[in-house]
Amino acid sequence: MPLARFAIRNGTAADLDRLVAIAGADAHGSFTRATFESELQLSWSHVEVLELVPEGAAVGLLVWWWVAGEIELLYVATDASHRRQGVALALVRHLLARAVELGALRVMLEVRHDNAGARALYERLGFVVVGVRPRYYRGGEDAVLLDWRAC
Numbered sequence: 001m002p003l004a005r006f007a008i009r010n011g012t013a014a015d016l017d018r019l020v021a022i023a024g025a026d027a028h029g030s031f032t033r034a035t036f037e038s039e040l041q042l043s044w045s046h047v048e049v050l051e052l053v054p055e056g057a058a059v060g061l062l063v064w065w066w067v068a069g070e071i072e073l074l075y076v077a078t079d080a081s082h083r084r085q086g087v088a089l090a091l092v093r094h095l096l097a098r099a100v101e102l103g104a105l106r107v108m109l110e111v112r113h114d115n116a117g118a119r120a121l122y123e124r125l126g127f128v129v130v131g132v133r134p135r136y137y138r139g140g141e142d143a144v145l146l147d148w149r150a151c
């Protein structure tokens, strides 16, 4: 079923359990409770959640940094039972709109080369490959560097 009504808001310490649960469905995920706790403290880090309306349940999360005129998308994830309903699409579109509002020069991210789902998502939104970091991840997989620019 496509995503109907939703709201995106800043995450807080009260969301920690939900953030950890959503990230926990990602077999390759490196975001732990400690990571979220740390991100929630950093002045340049933005942790956001997508909630279904009117249910109020957080089903997606987004973590990004705003540094030196650029945005780095660190992590986007959707609860396993709500995938392929447009949750990540809504979150990343929201980020791209923020990038335009902030006048960001670009939005960058890195993704596992074999993460076909995430790569399809980013490609659909206009991200382009700008580089590869060989054997970047612990398991030896390459990271693909992607960029999005407003114009």
Ligand SMILES: CC(C)(COP(=O)(O)OP(=O)(O)OC[C@H]1O[C@@H](n2cnc3c(N)ncnc32)[C@H](O)[C@@H]1OP(=O)(O)O)[C@@H](O)C(=O)NCCC(=O)NCCS
Pocket: 025, 026, 074, 075, 076, 077, 078, 079, 082, 083, 084, 085, 086, 087, 088, 089, 090, 110, 111, 115, 116, 117, 118, 120, 121, 122, 124
């Ligand atoms: C990648 C991820 C965030 C996608 O979330 P999602 O909410 O299911 O994605 P959406 O429903 O918004 O998908 C939008 C589009 O992206 C593409 N896409 C998303 N997941 C896909 C998949 N598994 N396979 C192929 N294409 C996929 C499709 O084009 C999709 O549109 P469609 O459903 O109309 O075909 C989710 O699978 C996830 O949480 N994975 C674990 C965490 C992760 O890998 N994060 C990215 C690394 S930073």
